[in-house]
Every structure is written in C-alpha cells, then in structure tokens.
Amino acid sequence: MKYHPRTYMITAPMIVRGLFDSKSPEGLLLEKAACGKIRLVAKPVEWNKVLWLLVNTFKDNAGKPLIFGAKLGEIHKALPIEFR
Numbered sequence: 001m002k003y004h005p006r007t008y009m010i011t012a013p014m015i016v017r018g019l020f021d022s023k024s025p026e027g028l029l030l031e032k033a034a035c036g037k038i039r040l041v042a043k044p045v046e047w048n049k050v051l052w053l054l055v056n057t058f059k060d061n062a063g064k065p066l067i068f069g070a071k072l073g074e075i076h077k078a079l080p081i082e083f084r
Contacts, residue, residue: 007039010081012049015042033080040081047076047083 008029010018018026033040051072058066067075076083 005037005039007041010040010042010046012042012046012053015046015050015079015081016053030080042081042083044083051076 010026010029014026014029017024018028018030021027022031029038029040032038054067054072054075055065060066
C-alpha cells in the first residue's frame with residue numbers, strides 16, 4: 001500500500017510567516033512538508049501574493065526588484081507546497 005501523507009491547506013500569510021520564522025507553527029509545517037511527512041496545498045492566487053511581496057519588498061537603492069524571472073521560478077519550485 002502506498003503512503004499518502006496528510007494534506008493541509010496553506011495561505012500566503014502562513015507561507016511568509018513560515019519562511020521568515022522557522023520556529024513558528026507555519027515554519028514547522030514547511031519543514032514537515034519538506035521532509036515528506038505532510039503535504040501542503042495552496043491555491044495559485046496564494047503564490048501570486050507571495051510573488052508580489054517578494055518583488056515589491058526586495059529592491060535595490062534605485063527601486064528595481066532584486067528578485068525576478070528565473071529566480072522567482074526557483075523559489076516557487078523550492079517551496080514544499082503544491083499550488084493548485
């Protein structure tokens with residue numbers, strides 16, 4: 001019989017909190033998902049919210065985004081979350 005980890009829904013605020021505070025409950029969820037102990041699922045709109053935050057927060061002195069294009073794709077793939 002194939003193992004299916006328990007699935008949890010996650011939102012953009014939860015993702016951000018988990019990324020920036022590894023000791024938070026959300027951070028622990030991300031860690032468990034990365035280890036395959038649980039499965040995290042989010043709607044695509046939640047990734048759009050995280051994307052907006054990254055692009056609009058991390059800017060250089062001229063106001064240009066520091067994270068864009070392929071790097072955003074890498075971040076998306078590295079997250080232990082299924083966006084569907």
